[in-house]
Amino acid sequence: MTQTPQKSTLSHWWRHATIIVMIFGFATLSMLTVLTYSNAPPIPQKVVAENGEVLFTKQNIEAGQDVFLKYALMEHGSLWGHGAYLGPDYTADYLHREALIVQDVIAKNKFGNSYNNITAEQKAFVAQELQTELKTNRYDAASGQLTFFPGEITAYQELLAYWKDFFTKPNSAPGLPADYIKNPEELRDLTAYFAWATWATVTNRPNKNYTYTNNWPYEPLVGNHPSSEAYIWSALSLVTLLGGLGLVLLFFGKFHFLGWEGEKDDFKLLPSPPRSWTLTPSQWGTGKYFLIVALLFLLQTLVGGGLAHYRVEPYGFYGLHFILNLFPYNLLRTFHLQLVIFWIATAWVAGGLFLAPWVGGQEPKGQRLGVNVLFVGLLVVVLGSLGGEFLGINDKLGPLWFWLGSQGSEYLDLGRFWQLLLAAALIFWLFLMFRALRPAIAKEGKSDLSALFLYAAAAIPLFYVPALFYGPHSNFAVIDNWRFWIIHLWVEGFFELFATVLVAIMFRYMGIVSARSATRLVYLDAILFLIGGIVGTGHHWYFTGQGVLNMGLASCFSALEVVPLTLLTLDASGFIKLRKRNKLADGTDMASKQKWAIYFFIAVGVWNFVGAGIFGFLINTPIVSYFEMGTTLTANHGHAAMFGVFGMLALGVLVFCMRSMQSDAAWAKTEKFVKLGYWGLNIGLALMVVLDLFPAGVLQLWDVLTNGYWHARSFSFIMTGTFHTVEWIRIVGDLVFLLGGVFPIVLAGVLSFLKRDLRPARA
Template sequence: MATKPVSRAEAAKIARRSDTVGAYAGKGWVQAVAFVMLLGFTIMAVLAMRTYALSMPLPDKIVGNDGKTIATQEQILHGQELFQGRGLQQYGSVLGHGAYLGPDYTAEYLRLTTDAAVKEYREQGKQDPRELVKNEWRKENKYDEQTKTITWSAGETKGYQLMLKHYRETLMKGDTSQGLFPDAIKNDEELHDLVAFFGWTAWASAADRPDQPYSYTNNWPSEPNVDNKPTADLMVWSALSLIALIGGTGLMFAIYGRWSRAIGWHAEEAPVLDFRQPDEVRLTPSQKAACLLFATILVLFLLQALVGALTEHYREELTGFFGIDMGQLLPYTVSRTWHLQLSLFWTAGAFLAGGIFIAPLITRREPKKQGLLTYVLIGAVVFVVLGSLLNEWFSQKGLIPKELTGFFSQQWEFLDLPRFFQILLTAGMFIWIVIVWRTLSSRLKGSKKTSLPWLFLFSGLAIPMFYAVGLLAGQRTHVTVAEFWRFWVVHLWVEDFLELFTTVMVAYIFVLLGVVRERIAISIIMMDAVLYSVGGVIGTLHHTYFVGTPSEQMAFGAFFSAAEVIPLTFLTVEAWGFMQLGARQYSNRTKP
């Protein structure tokens, strides 16, 4: 039997009753979300401590077999700064993290130095030269915990000199054939420090962990000269993650088939309501300002598409753009940096604009000066975007004074914007949540903390909070520790909490349109919070297998990363169910 459409008066009555009474999440949902979050972040906290304690050792100095100092910790960290600041992570990679147009510098350093050593031993007539090289790198490399000194063998010391010559011929070229600015590395001092950084990561990739049969980086990258091959842990947890994926998906469908009527979108629970036409809605000052922000987002999206096209063209013609030497002004490393940054800028801007626009629809009013605050926020966003992009260009050009590099040089990939602008962007997002809170405050008073307005605020607050975690990954932070925190932003911020806020916004829009009741929307939000986070929080660790972290991160990362696919499969089924719901409601509304 078709559901009878309700009248406009009945719809208004239902809406008023929802405003007066208000729905909120049941105790079971709250406990489920609390359990998943507490479990996930407790494990992440423990592994954070393990990361600090068991990262591949950063020595006070590296000395050669003759006792002479090759590099100090200060020089290694300066080389790490150069790797970021000159855009090399947008061209190549270290320990597998970065871009893939250029080489992985860890793997290249390891391959070229060990190949040279094998060739030299073979020419000297020594038996089994590869075994000798393997022993040098895996067994004879010494790290003294007491003096915090790494001692390199004669072969490794010669390898370092070889790599100095190699990178002098590539990274100090006076043209744009490498996808970099000409003379990306300015002098021998910078070259020395950069190669020391590469050499340190190569040493850690081959040297065995104390009392373990694998290296600090779990035998990454693969290199037969030093017997870097898949570890037992890697094979076991790869198999177990596959079992978890297949078995978990089957279990999910079994549960869904049994209790599908108790969860998700349901036509019998969703009233068919009338709602105001767009021309009947009057925009508030902050909503009008948000429209300007939406227009800014479109411009940023267009710019991202343009520099993305240039970046992709460079893969075909690295030295130019249809014969024009664009590399003199905008080389591959800059265009890729801007492409990545603009994608994050317009995405974050869309969430800011969406939150500001929807908030007055929830309360049907907004406080004074809200429009002015929104315009100030837009100005701050434009300043951060333009300032950071310009500073990244200066950084890769090598024009940032050394004493200012900590605040104005390019940083880690995806967090490229210099520290000064990263702090401003974080502050801007906290200002945004204050703007949203000012609008929602009238609805928040007297509402339970698990009601829809509070869920809107809490999910929005997670956006600046988890972006701020990226501040723990500074230019001079130990590379292993920096990668751990960097991917809290790249993975957790993007793949968990931005998705959660999207779910809340969409659910609230459906409530305002009368598509679903508030109670159903809250259940969907809480269910999605569990599904996103049950694998998504700990699944962050799949980014840190080979950057010098202890092997248990591989275990947790592999298992929970595979488990992330299970809820996404469920959400796809639910999305199909919602599409059917919308079709049925439209059919019911149009029937006489």
């Protein structure tokens, strides 16, 4: 019997299904984004007393937002739950203090005595009156005028003095030096901004029984409790999760070829595993990228250690007070978040440049020059933006702070000029990728892995564009909307998809998966990740000025994000099996030479399930997010997912590429540091989570439920008791991570760069 030759191409329905998922997802997400502009809390033209006296204007509110962003206060505390965790949530803190002041005003007006000196029956009356007054919406959309009742006015006037003292007196704002904000006008505008943002959290939307922030934060004094929608959609999201998980497991059980191993016949399509690889000049030129990756990784983790110490000693640094003045908490946190994006993105960009000539089959003329020019451009962006942030946060740039300094939005801190420069660099990178991949695309067809490589690369500059869609005077709800288009879709979505393509190509060129299996896996990952991930972006917007439609859609689709993360545990075991495939006659194989890169990819599967799957879903349902948003449980998810997934992926790419530039003899000296670093990073991260981040988050969540959100974020809570103790205990995990993980990996990166010996003939 003659055997029918197997086709190496996939059904076009893989591509069609991916396109359909993206069209549906982006149509829905775009609708929610458009609604943000109409659902956002209105910024009044002026805020007045009942007698018409103007308290502050729209210009004051916008100027206050300028102050909030210019001084990077979102990297110190938070607003509507989003931001940093050392300082207070400014809206929750203002709201609680306002409630205490207003109830005293009501008590004196009604009963002629302070709240503490009236009877229990009178206190019950005051409590009801307090909620009625604060919940009543006195905004007139026709005139753009917001009227404050007398209690609100008294609170605003008293809190002007409070926030002035907070930002000027020594040992007041944790992690910030005395006189951090000196300008009295800026302090008045900032208080006006806090007053408006707090009004949005406590005042009901017109004709609704919930506030502009869906009753966030939890503050029983003013009647802020979870809305009924938060309970309903949380329950329905669990139904969606179980249904989606059952359906996908059914398909994976029925169609075994959906994993990395593919169909049985796919084994026949495997290319012969190479004994070694011949490098091109441009590939050799990427070595300096990986050196910079290692150095930025070191700097980012050292800055992270400084941040951790501020959590236990907020007004000094081992007695070295000049550090507090030179590098306050908000500046270090800005650096910490920018550096992690820079080194991870640089690793993936360099990985794409390294693999593209192999996929394309040839080295385009002038490619090495392009790689070198891009390297200089990226260095300018990194160094320029960090320097600009230092100057801007310290108020040294005047009106240019937004363009050259820090924009002040968490994760999108770099100034707008540096953003534009970064976007231009990414477009140039895409051009380099295209010219390297073009021969393979023309030869193999648009549905092949090489074309997917280019499409995934094109998504990187394309989906960075929303970072440019807002300005310093945009409504904060609008800013936060576009911000998460970048954080969730760009970083967590399309960069992860690009990384999946990188891994697939690495495995293909190690000779352990066929092109068809690799292509199928890329499509499958795209479908599974994007079907929940695009609309699921909205789980960040539950309480930032969106309506309940976003809560319903985002909670259900966000629950589906757990499904592909569950399957990653199967990927981890699949990676181990792949190492044993397709050996040469002498028993050698390229996969064994790249075993540490594969081990990093195994770690990605584990941490993706734990950090993004378990810890992510734990805080993604509306009812849990309502209470925990901005607590250490958020940081727990962030560390386990951000470094455990994206960091490990980037280091896997680094190890793969640097190993490819070294002979067996040279690598033998480097490998021992990679091995030590691999285990040090994983054990250290696990200790951080187990000893501090998760238990501290649970303690903080418990305090939210017991004493209100403002208290769990207060200085008195985070610097005392068991919570403060576990913050100190974290030093064990930090030291293992830094000394046993980061230092060996960085040393391996530097050693690999210096000891590269598989130089191409024309390099």
